[in-house]
Amino acid sequence: MPLNATAFEKKELRRKILNTRRKISPFSRQVASKKILDTLTHLSRLRKASRVHCYVGQPDEPDTLPILEWLLKQEIQLAVPCVDSQNPELQHSQLSSIESLEKGNFGILDVPSNQRIDVDLTELELVLIPGIAFDLSGGRLGYGRGYYDRFLEKTGAFRIGVCFGAQMVDQVPMESHDKRMQALVSEQGYLEIER
Numbered sequence: 001m002p003l004n005a006t007a008f009e010k011k012e013l014r015r016k017i018l019n020t021r022r023k024i025s026p027f028s029r030q031v032a033s034k035k036i037l038d039t040l041t042h043l044s045r046l047r048k049a050s051r052v053h054c055y056v057g058q059p060d061e062p063d064t065l066p067i068l069e070w071l072l073k074q075e076i077q078l079a080v081p082c083v084d085s086q087n088p089e090l091q092h093s094q095l096s097s098i099e100s101l102e103k104g105n106f107g108i109l110d111v112p113s114n115q116r117i118d119v120d121l122t123e124l125e126l127v128l129i130p131g132i133a134f135d136l137s138g139g140r141l142g143y144g145r146g147y148y149d150r151f152l153e154k155t156g157a158f159r160i161g162v163c164f165g166a167q168m169v170d171q172v173p174m175e176s177h178d179k180r181m182q183a184l185v186s187e188q189g190y191l192e193i194e195r
Contacts, residue, residue, distance in 0.1 A: 009173040013141055017133045020166050021060050032164050032187035033063035039190050041070055045158065045183075046126060053079040053092065053119070053157065054128040056101060056109045061130055062162050062186075069098055079119040082110040083147070090147040092119040124157035129181065134161045138180035138193040139172030152179040160185055 024032075040046055052071055057064040071078045072095070082091040083105045093116035095101070101109040111117075129148055133141040140161055142148050152159060161181035165188045174180075183192045 006173045006175055010141060014132050017167055021164065024164060024166060035187040036062050036162060036185055037066045039185055040067060043190060049076060049125040051077045051124050052126045053124050055130045056080055058108060062164060065098060080110060082116060083108060090151045093117050094119055121155040124155045127157045128160050128162050131161055131163060133167050133169045133172050134163050134181065134184055135169055135172045138182060139174050140181050141172045149177055149179050158182050
């Protein structure tokens, strides 16, 4: 399939699923986020990890603040992404307290640049990853800037896509640079993807 056709498919799917996700009521989002938290906190793969990277959810994404708090209470070394609008690469920082998060670029909570603590990406064991759409073969559609695809090139960590069930589609259009998830978690449960 020509690149322009794939890019068009991605753009249309992004628009459709973002619209669907924005229509999820705050109450439904809260209930689903709690189910995702419950699933993750019982996941042995996460409980055994000593170094985890987790995104900080935007208002219409699954709420990850309770996940971050749980990870910190477990004394798991926690890293979060940080976005600098001038840098095409996702930045990262260790997180020792939820209180150190401030609204940054794109309105996303992250660690202010003057307070960031470097993270060795090669030592990460598990990454919880946001997205707009996912499919059962691990396909992921992100926001279109390629931040996570470039980041995932630098780590061998186990990749778990985090989403609402409404974000699951039959097939995500994929290109050669797109990274697949190794598992998915939503309010409907947890699924490891066989290769």
